[in-house]
Amino acid sequence: MMKILVTVKEVAEVEDDFEIDGLGIDEAYLEYDLNEWDDYAVEEAVQIAEAGDDVEVVSVTIGPERSEETIRMALAKGADRAIRVWDDAFESVDLLDVAAKTRLLAAVVEKEDPDLVLTGVQAADDGFGATGVSVADEVGFEWAAVVNELDLDADGGVANVRRELEGGVEELTEVDLPAVLTIQTGINEPRYASLRGIRQAQRKEIAPMSLDDLGFDASALDSPIALTGMSEPESESDATLFEGDAEETAAQLAEVLREKGVGAQ
Amino acid sequence: MATTQADSSLTGEQRAIRDVVREFAVEEIRPTARSADETETFPEEVWDGLAELDLTGLTVPEEYGGFDADRTTYSIVNEEVAYGQLAVATALSVHCLATECIAAFGTDEQKERWLPDMAHGRPVGMFALSEPQAGSNPAQMETTAIRDGDEYVVNGDKQWITNGQRGEVCILFAKTDPDDPSSVTQFLVPKDAGIEVGQKEKKLGLRASDTTGLKFDDVRIPAENRLTEEGKGLSAAFTILTGGRVGIASQAVGLAQSALDEAREYAHEREQFDKPISSIQSIRHKFADMATQVHASRLMVREAARQEDAGEDNRVSAAMAKYHASEAAVDVSNEAVQIHGGYGYVTEFDVERLYRDSKITTIYEGTSEIQKEIIARGVLDG
Ligand SMILES: Cc1cc2nc3c(=O)[nH]c(=O)nc-3n(C[C@H](O)[C@H](O)[C@H](O)COP(=O)(O)OP(=O)(O)OC[C@H]3O[C@@H](n4cnc5c(N)ncnc54)[C@H](O)[C@@H]3O)c2cc1C
Numbered sequence: 001m002m003k004i005l006v007t008v009k010e011v012a013e014v015e016d017d018f019e020i021d022g023l024g025i026d027e028a029y030l031e032y033d034l035n036e037w038d039d040y041a042v043e044e045a046v047q048i049a050e051a052g053d054d055v056e057v058v059s060v061t062i063g064p065e066r067s068e069e070t071i072r073m074a075l076a077k078g079a080d081r082a083i084r085v086w087d088d089a090f091e092s093v094d095l096l097d098v099a100a101k102t103r104l105l106a107a108v109v110e111k112e113d114p115d116l117v118l119t120g121v122q123a124a125d126d127g128f129g130a131t132g133v134s135v136a137d138e139v140g141f142e143w144a145a146v147v148n149e150l151d152l153d154a155d156g157g158v159a160n161v162r163r164e165l166e167g168g169v170e171e172l173t174e175v176d177l178p179a180v181l182t183i184q185t186g187i188n189e190p191r192y193a194s195l196r197g198i199r200q201a202q203r204k205e206i207a208p209m210s211l212d213d214l215g216f217d218a219s220a221l222d223s224p225i226a227l228t229g230m231s232e233p234e235s236e237s238d239a240t241l242f243e244g245d246a247e248e249t250a251a252q253l254a255e256v257l258r259e260k261g262v263g264a265q
Numbered sequence: 266m267a268t269t270q271a272d273s274s275l276t277g278e279q280r281a282i283r284d285v286v287r288e289f290a291v292e293e294i295r296p297t298a299r300s301a302d303e304t305e306t307f308p309e310e311v312w313d314g315l316a317e318l319d320l321t322g323l324t325v326p327e328e329y330g331g332f333d334a335d336r337t338t339y340s341i342v343n344e345e346v347a348y349g350q351l352a353v354a355t356a357l358s359v360h361c362l363a364t365e366c367i368a369a370f371g372t373d374e375q376k377e378r379w380l381p382d383m384a385h386g387r388p389v390g391m392f393a394l395s396e397p398q399a400g401s402n403p404a405q406m407e408t409t410a411i412r413d414g415d416e417y418v419v420n421g422d423k424q425w426i427t428n429g430q431r432g433e434v435c436i437l438f439a440k441t442d443p444d445d446p447s448s449v450t451q452f453l454v455p456k457d458a459g460i461e462v463g464q465k466e467k468k469l470g471l472r473a474s475d476t477t478g479l480k481f482d483d484v485r486i487p488a489e490n491r492l493t494e495e496g497k498g499l500s501a502a503f504t505i506l507t508g509g510r511v512g513i514a515s516q517a518v519g520l521a522q523s524a525l526d527e528a529r530e531y532a533h534e535r536e537q538f539d540k541p542i543s544s545i546q547s548i549r550h551k552f553a554d555m556a557t558q559v560h561a562s563r564l565m566v567r568e569a570a571r572q573e574d575a576g577e578d579n580r581v582s583a584a585m586a587k588y589h590a591s592e593a594a595v596d597v598s599n600e601a602v603q604i605h606g607g608y609g610y611v612t613e614f615d616v617e618r619l620y621r622d623s624k625i626t627t628i629y630e631g632t633s634e635i636q637k638e639i640i641a642r643g644v645l646d647g
Contacts, residue, residue: 073284192314
């Protein structure tokens, strides 16, 4: 039996036109959805489960009750059950930092004892991009970040992964299990939940877990980081219009690209 | 926009279905719409996608591999698929009519033979009631199915059959006695029993949907392919069509919503007199009217669906919903074109197609005039 834990997060998406209100964005401009990277992580786990004999996929989220609708989507796509970590104490926290998330998720990992933990590379809203690796460090698992291809050898206890590095370089690595892999978009093609999947998901378990359940008190959420301001960067548009026939405009474009260093050796 | 009553009364399952089908409509269905319309070809890959989502088994009982949706869920799915492309929603709803007929009237053997495959998307179903000389009054039909030993022999012409080319399973209405208008009976006729498919109609809108005539020339079918008792065909058709009307009304809502959304985006972007046209009062009033119409239509549709789910008689409310929502779809898409100005008159913008597509919703599965007839009967004679 193999167990895969997938961390998922409900992220806030901002409408095109929005207003900042103090340290946040007014609720009226927000919509909530499953974090894009996590969608790929869920799909990867479900594909492993479908290819294997006895694989359990458990998804875990830290989020308020509202996030159950989002986490049910992961269940509808094929996760077997879910855990939702929440507590009244979260209501008074402005910023849940990586250290706090790490503490909570590491405690869940220790309880569940999975062979593999899949996380998204980053969350689309707060964008720390560190939680997966930080959890690996805390629980002493091997890890690989920004994985865009995964070939799991469960019997051999190894995950063969391809990682995307800067500048188009790709790296092949073997990671011993248990491991945490942070999943990059494009690793697979996430499915749409089927109607039957959605119906089954209504009956699957979403187990609540409080700070107490995980052996913490409210101080586990304390953070040395404080949110001090939020603003929209000034944007300027800088469009160059090329005029002339195809040959002339192509020459002008080539000139610009050369200036910017494209194609330089 | 804020959540409405219509949405907050949905169950978690219904909301999740709405979200997924909406996403599928925007990501997978809508992008095929323009070329499907232009080339008059049905986007088959989209159909396969619908099947993967279990939508082709929407009205198939669970024991035959379907989803057995309640009418509210059926309505939501129709609305969202039509938000992507009306031609796809129409094809799906006709396929659903066919599976509903088999589920409601077929023998166990027939259900076993057809429903599991149809739930998985193919064979595609057809619903053949209309004829060249019998539209609003189907009792006037001329197609006959005459008993001959263990078989029925079918002769006649059906007209305006959705999925006429791509369909393989035909739910056929025919008289068993040419001289008795009350002998209309429902049959299941596989296309390969010898149905001849006519030319595809050239249409104003809904051009991606294959609407054809079907010709029956001494087509022989085994007697067990009769779905209803002789003479029970029309009342069976009307029961199934009441549910169908909720579906068409829902499609009209989806189409109107997409026209409204396109117009809103355009009105924010388009500037005249140094300001977005969305700040001009007469344009703003159009939006107020359009949004009110869409909202009212949706509430009427959901109420008609709720009544059916609660086991109440919804014949009048379904007719009201179909009448109101389809006329609103024509009005709203008309205004969406107007808001686009000249750009709304060219194929480059989706509202041009939405306007052409909208008109069919006031015609098929009972014209607006026929809906009013049903409503008036309920009000005055009920
Ligand atoms: C694209 C398309 C797809 C279709 N798909 C199918 C399908 O899959 N299966 C199928 O069986 N049919 C289908 N139809 C047929 C459709 O349901 C009929 O066109 C419709 O019922 C109207 O019939 P008709 O065209 O014969 O018009 P008519 O019945 O001749 O009506 C002409 C006009 O007279 C009015 N009228 C008629 N009787 C009355 C009355 N008693 N009171 C007031 N006004 C009246 C009508 O409202 C209309 O305005 C389709 C049609 C189209 C265009």
